[in-house]
Amino acid sequence: MxxxxxxxxxxxxxxxxxxxxxxxxxxxxxxxxxxxxxxxxxxxxxxxxxxxxxxxxxxxxxxxxxxxxxxxxxxxxxxxxxxxxxxxxxxxxxxxxxxxxxxxxxxxxxxxxxxxxxxxxxxxxxxxxxxxxxxxxxxxxxxxxxxxxxxxxxxxxxxxFNVNRVDNMIIQSIAILDQLDKDINTFAMRIREWYGYHFPELVRIVSDNYVYAQIVNIIGERKTLDEEKCAAILEVLGDQEKVNHIVEAGRTSIGADIPEIDLHNVQTFCTRVTNLAQYRLMLQNYLKTKMQQCAPNLAALIGEQVGARLISHAGSLTNLAKFPASTVQILGAEKALFRALKTRGNTPKYGLIYHSSFIGKAKSKDKGRVSRYLANKCSIATRLDCFSEIPTSVVGEHLRKQVEDRLKYIENGEAPRKNIDVMKEAVDEAEAARQAYLDSAAKGEKRKKKKKAKTADEDEPMPEAAAAAEEAPEDDGELEEKKKKKKKKRESAAGVAIEAY
Structure with missing residues (x-):
């Protein structure tokens, strides 16, 4: 028992x-x-x-x-x-x-x-x-x-100590950014259909959704186009020829008249859409900053938005770093992969990395080779970002240059540099950047310590001044006599000035 x-x-x-x-x-x-x-x-x-x-x-x-x-x-x-x-x-x-x-x-x-x-x-x-x-x-x-x-x-x-605490912000930001793109496009289409009832010719002149919403907000009733509105439109478009086209189209438009209440609702909706577009730009800058902090090498290699989509699809930067390059290559094309395996067809050559500028530059027959090479470099950059104590974008910039050289080699046959030479140079530069960062951090700590010591010294009274004050105290009577003498001097000086005047 x-x-x-x-x-x-x-x-x-x-x-x-x-x-x-x-x-x-x-x-x-x-x-x-x-x-x-x-x-x-x-x-x-x-x-x-x-x-x-x-x-x-x-x-x-x-x-x-x-x-x-x-x-x-x-x-x-x-x-x-x-x-x-x-x-x-x-x-x-x-x-x-x-x-x-x-x-x-x-x-x-x-x-x-x-x-x-x-x-x-x-x-x-x-x-x-x-x-x-x-x-x-x-x-x-x-x-x-x-x-x-x-x-x-x-x-x-x-x-x-959660390793996903930083890239979680990236995942949420890119999700909101994609949702905003869909919403802004849908809302802009509604504005075009709504305002096109009154001014249909404006759609052909102004194609950008954000600019179109701004122009609609400025014009309002097309018959009220004056010099002040034309100046505002010119400030938005920056093209006098387009402004002239808008004025001419407003005079000869075939659109119907629009009631004031309908116009007010259209302009209110345009204001909301322009605010959403401005917020999208702010969010894009925020995402760029976060990617520079969390995954600088991946951002330097493939861009902030494509890198953020890869992290979001993988679930975290750590998960993406654990994936092999072959998985990174087709990440985002899972449906096509399983369909190809089921039907025994051709497997997809690329997933989310298709949105990279390198894939767009390559010819259609070379897109598979470029995507495979780019996935290899993305895997290296992601692991450096995930497991480095002080990640920098130095290696990512060298990897980007390698992909550009590979594109030239595929197109023109121009031989690129050897990988071992490029990596040795990148490691040396990354170590120098890391040492510079540590030196600047050490200098910052020294400055803080000096500032604290200086403030502590200012708060404490000087011993010599305190001793002198103790040795030579002044009586109240002596202070009053000095004040009286100063007052008499002022009065006599004022009397001399009045006589001179």
């Missing part, structure tokens, strides 16, 4: 319990589930052996992180070595744990037989329910506060 102990990890510390009749409990599990809630019956099964509280919240967070990652913390090891009896000749010792990972670590490190199934989960549930009553001096309120504090600290630590 094995002597069964249960390890319970709580926010306030580690607790070790002794369990009686675990085999009988496992046989009558249905009855035990109902009796778990009765504290008097539960204490007949469970007995507290030892309890080791955590010294502070930092130590509790360290132990929680170690347990979640399946690592044996020193506190837990010392606690078990001190309180858990060693297996002897009479019987074995069995330790019940809540997680399989920590059980495996304890078995390897301390040579303890661990179990996490059977009756152990039900006993754990009862301990969790009656924990405040089983530990002397621990109230239910203090237990709930400890759990809440540790839960907040653990969540903050997970968010802080």
């Amino acid at each position: 094995a002597d069964t102990y249960i390890l319970f990890e709580h926010a306030s510390g580690y607790a070790l319990f002794h369990a009686n009749g675990v085999e009988e409990i496992a046989m009558n599990l249905a009855q035990v589930e109902g009796n778990i809630t009765d504290f008097s019956k539960f204490t007949g099964i469970i007995r507290l052996v030892a309890f080791a509280p955590f010294k502070d919240g930092i130590r509790a967070l360290e132990n929680a992180n170690a347990i979640s990652e399946g690592i044996l913390h020193d506190d837990l090891q010392l606690f078990l070595e001190a309180n858990l009896p060693k297996p002897g000749k009479k019987g074995k010792v069995l330790l019940g744990v809540s997680d399989q990972k920590i059980g495996g670590v304890l078995s390897e490190s301390l040579q303890i037989s661990c179990q996490h199934s059977g009756a152990i989960p039900e006993l754990m549930r009862g301990i969790r329910l009656h924990f405040a009553k089983l530990i002397k001096g621990l109230s239910s309120e203090a237990s709930s506060k400890a759990q809440l504090g540790l839960g907040h600290s653990y969540s903050r630590a997970k968010v802080k």
Whole structure:
């Protein structure tokens, strides 16, 4: 018969319990589930052996992180070595744990037989329910506060060390950007159909959706075109010939008259569309900044938007870095791939990287070769961005130059530089950029320290000035005499000035 102990990890510390009749409990599990809630019956099964509280919240967070990652913390090891009896000749010792990972670590490190199934989960549930009553001096309120504090600290630590915390912003930004593109195009089509009832000729003159909405907002009623509106239209278009076309078309338009209330609604909608287009530009700049911070090499190689779409489709920058180059090449063309495999047809040559300018520059027969080469370089750039401590865009720029040279080689036969020479040069430049970054960071730290020391010196009084003030104190009478003398001098000077005047 094995002597069964249960390890319970709580926010306030580690607790070790002794369990009686675990085999009988496992046989009558249905009855035990109902009796778990009765504290008097539960204490007949469970007995507290030892309890080791955590010294502070930092130590509790360290132990929680170690347990979640399946690592044996020193506190837990010392606690078990001190309180858990060693297996002897009479019987074995069995330790019940809540997680399989920590059980495996304890078995390897301390040579303890661990179990996490059977009756152990039900006993754990009862301990969790009656924990405040089983530990002397621990109230239910203090237990709930400890759990809440540790839960907040653990969540903050997970968010802080989450590798996806930066690229999550990129994923959301590119999703919003794609949605805005669809919405703006749909809204612009509505404006063209709505305002085309009044001024149909304007669509042929102004093709851009954003500019069209601005022009509609300026013109309003086509019969009211004057010099002031023409000047505003010229400021938007920047082409006097187009402005003249608009004026001429407004005079000879075949469109119907539009009521004032309808025109007001059209112009209000145009204002909303122009605001959306302006926000899209702001979001695009934000995405560019985020890509420069998170994946500078990938952005330098393939562009911010295509790189962001690759990260978004992969789920994170880490996932994209784990993909082989062949997967990166067809990322986004999964439907075509599985359809080709099912029908035994030709597999797709490219997915999202088709939107890159390199694929557009290549001839139709060479697009597959260029996409394969570009996917290789994207895989290198992504891994550098993901696993470098201080990522820079130096290697990405060299990779971009390599792809350009490969395009020239495919078109003209011009031999590119060897890959080993380019990579050696890129690594040297990247190391120099990294060292420059570290030097600038060290200089910034020195400046901060000097500034703090200077402010501390200014706040403290000078000892020499304080000593001089103590040695030569002035009486109130002497100060009053000096003030009277200064006043007499001012009055006499004023009298001389008046006489001279």
